[in-house]
Amino acid sequence: MRYARPEYLNAIANEAPLPMIIDAECGMPLDLGLWECLWDEEADESALNPDPNSVPPLDPKDRFLLGDPSSSSLPYTNGTPAPTVGPSTPLPAHVPWLRKTEYLSREGVQRSQAVQEIKHLPQTIDISRAAQLRDIEASFAACNEASQFCLSTLQHPNKPQVTAVDSYEIFPDADIWANAYDLFRFSERPGDRPIDVDDPRLDCAILRPMESDGDHFLAYYLTDDDASALALKANRFEAAPLDSEEPKTTTFHHSRDYETVKIEQDVPNEFLLVLDDGSAPTKAVHGGIERTKAAYYKNIERKMTLKKRRINNQEAYADKWQLVHMSHVPMSKEELDEREDLMAEVLDPMYLRGDVDADGEGDIDVDAVGQTTTAVDAHAESTEDYGTSYGERIMADIF
Numbered sequence: 001m002r003y004a005r006p007e008y009l010n011a012i013a014n015e016a017p018l019p020m021i022i023d024a025e026c027g028m029p030l031d032l033g034l035w036e037c038l039w040d041e042e043a044d045e046s047a048l049n050p051d052p053n054s055v056p057p058l059d060p061k062d063r064f065l066l067g068d069p070s071s072s073s074l075p076y077t078n079g080t081p082a083p084t085v086g087p088s089t090p091l092p093a094h095v096p097w098l099r100k101t102e103y104l105s106r107e108g109v110q111r112s113q114a115v116q117e118i119k120h121l122p123q124t125i126d127i128s129r130a131a132q133l134r135d136i137e138a139s140f141a142a143c144n145e146a147s148q149f150c151l152s153t154l155q156h157p158n159k160p161q162v163t164a165v166d167s168y169e170i171f172p173d174a175d176i177w178a179n180a181y182d183l184f185r186f187s188e189r190p191g192d193r194p195i196d197v198d199d200p201r202l203d204c205a206i207l208r209p210m211e212s213d214g215d216h217f218l219a220y221y222l223t224d225d226d227a228s229a230l231a232l233k234a235n236r237f238e239a240a241p242l243d244s245e246e247p248k249t250t251t252f253h254h255s256r257d258y259e260t261v262k263i264e265q266d267v268p269n270e271f272l273l274v275l276d277d278g279s280a281p282t283k284a285v286h287g288g289i290e291r292t293k294a295a296y297y298k299n300i301e302r303k304m305t306l307k308k309r310r311i312n313n314q315e316a317y318a319d320k321w322q323l324v325h326m327s328h329v330p331m332s333k334e335e336l337d338e339r340e341d342l343m344a345e346v347l348d349p350m351y352l353r354g355d356v357d358a359d360g361e362g363d364i365d366v367d368a369v370g371q372t373t374t375a376v377d378a379h380a381e382s383t384e385d386y387g388t389s390y391g392e393r394i395m396a397d398i399f
Contacts, residue, residue: 173274173296178342180301181272187307190220191255201229206252206324212317217259217309221252221324235328252324258306271297 036043156162206221223229232250278293
């Protein structure tokens with residue numbers, strides 16, 4: 001690929017410049033003596049400034065210069081149209097230099113199809129509230145009424161041979177909606193095992209924010225053996241992990257440190273999606289809502305790419321931990337208040353009314369929302385010191 005790039009010849013061109021001997025007139029002599037009016041004030045200026053109403057006759061060989069090249073599809077050779085045999089073909093599209101030829105014919109077909117598929121939209125679009133409600137109701141009918149919705153009529157936009165086998169309603173996942181999920185991508189597989197060896201410890205690793213001499217990074221912790229990781233996964237599915245007097249503790253060991261290479265704060269089109277086929281017995285979640293057959297989603301907050309950080313034994317760590325003992329602990333009042341506020345987004349039908357009926361920015365109508373203002377104010381007071389912990393401040397600096 002290096003030899004196929006035009007820049008490869010720049011060094012050769014600079015070392016051996018082409019000798020160009022050009023005269024003062026740059027190879028295009030202009031004899032000003034042909035116009036007497038330039039030297040004699042009484043001479044006729046019609047040769048230099050012809051009358052636009054009586055222009056001199058045009059040579060037949062130059063008539064093609066007056067035509068519009070874009071309006072003709074015939075190629076030109078030395079100023080005259082070249083003879084063609086059979087039907088004329090349009091000029092090819094402009095193709096950059098050294099472009100792969102396999103895309104040329106495809107581009108012409110796609111352009112012709114795009115031109116044919118252009119449809120004229122109506123000049124006026126009804127955006128009134130009644131029209132919006134009508135269109136929304138029509139979308140529900142298209143998905144729920146058997147006469148309008150049929151799996152056999154669904155077709156993949158790019159793969160016609162792919163057919164639909166089932167359909168799911170999509171809902172926000174109320175079980176995990178209060179949790180914040182980030183997507184971490186490692187440049188190399190974490191841990192000390194080869195890539196072809198299964199490592200169940202990676203499913204329950206811990207990332208802890210760290211700081212050293214003003215540099216922010218993440219410390220990565222893993223369990224010492226597979227048994228501890230499998231036991232932790234089993235404990236997550238227990239109904240009441242806090243009922244026992246002695247909560248189970250899992251010990252994590254420091255594996256290594258990672259630094260962030262790239263951070264994407266806005267991830268609008270990636271979600272965690274859980275397809276529940278309804279085979280498991282239904283259970284009631286928060287607010288008494290039963291979980292039925294559907295697709296449940298939760299958005300991803302951030303995406304980060306991590307790479308291994310160079311080990312420096314002389315570096316002064318701030319609050320470095322070699323071991324982490326993790327166990328279940330009761331949630332504090334501040335955490336419960338924050339969780340309830342997040343859960344209200346999917347459980348409270350009147351949650352969005354706080355924005356609709358607001359009198360101004362930051363001012364909510366108490367009569368329309370009820371106790372919403374009181375709950376928000378109480379939450380603001382209770383979380384005043386909640387985000388000032390060491391880890392929260394380090395994560396804020398990283399992001």
